[in-house]
Amino acid sequence: MNINATLIGQAIWFALFVIFCMKFVWPPISKALEERKQKIAEGLSAADRAERDLVLAQEKASSNLKEAKEKASEIIEQANKRANQIVEEAKDQARTEGERLIEKAQSEIDQEINRAREELRKEVSALALSGAEQVLGREVNRDAHKQLLDDLAAQL
């Protein structure tokens, strides 16, 4: 328990260890710890940001979905409308076509009637002419009585 030069020896040990730790131990470790702290903070803020981004993305997705649904229903409505229109148009077309066909048939019938009437008229005029020839006993000059014959035919 004597006080002696051990004091000096121990003080030298102490100084050596403290200087060693000050130079080679503390700076790298505290730097690493500081960096890790920063890294963790960055990671946490990144996680926060990701969470916010997720919420935004979800909102966007749901709004997109809603929009898409609206658009789809609009398209369906339009399609329905268009279909109705087409059907309507087809009906109209069919009706007009039918009318046209009827008209055409009517006009053909009319033409037929006219032609038949014309032929009949011709025949009648010829008949009349031959009758008249026979009655008159002589030949009627077709050119001379053309006017007359035509009037007759018109009257028929």
Added chain:
Amino acid sequence: MAASSASEYIKHHLGNLTYGRLPEGYERLDHHGDVVETLETSTWTFAHNGQEAVDMGFMAFHVDSLAWAGGLGIIMCLMFWLVARKATAGVPSGFMNFMESIIEFVDNQVRDTFHGKSKLIAPLSLVIFCWVFLMNLMDLIPVDLFPKLFEWTMVTFFGWDAHQAYFKIVPTTDPNITLAMSFSVMLLIIGFTVKAKGFGGFVGELAFKPFETDNIVLKFLLLPVNLVLETISLLSKPVSLGLRLFGNMYAGEFVFILVAAMMGTWQFIGAWPWAVFHILVITLQAFIFMVLTIVYLSMAVEEH
């Protein structure tokens, strides 16, 4: 175990392995009290008994204390260095995690108490805490283990007498070790004060506090009183710091030695409960030494 042999056993366990200078004409005695040799010149040698260690005066080293303190310190520094070399911002492995938790603990203590900027105080606190802890920890090794090993080695290979094979493995039970550390801390206190307040500030703190006055005459009348008080308060810090650690560890060691002296081979049974209590003392004393160092140094830097 007879009373005389028990007291001899205890004395032997409390003696340090001392290497020092014996003066010219010194009469060396063996353990029976007979003169063995008279030194013709002053000689550096190992002390053969307690009286020789005393007679060596200041020029003596406690080889066991210094070797154990230095060895433990080197082991500590190596472990720190291993961690420092591999320190990354990534995920730490088991051992690194453990060391980093110690370092963070010390760092928090420093940050809580010391508000100045210093590159020294954090590593200083780390070294104090870990080193004192390791030195105290040697207390838990059975008291006879290393001394008996040492005695056997020295007697077998170096032809020593068993009586001169002193060996103490707990450096902090040696007041030289604790006082050397605490007076180093005192030097740092002075250094920190001078750095923070200038040399004039340091002298002023010694001379014009705690009794302050604006009257110039009174100031110089109070100067001797202040000087005495402040010098005592400056010196009492390292003395109390070193003696507190020494006293606690010495008392703990003493109990272990007493238990060993009483129970002999069965000391393990008797020493175990005390060892369990002592774990607390070991950690607490290391912590107290560190915290007080930080407190003293922050007091040195801050205005008060």
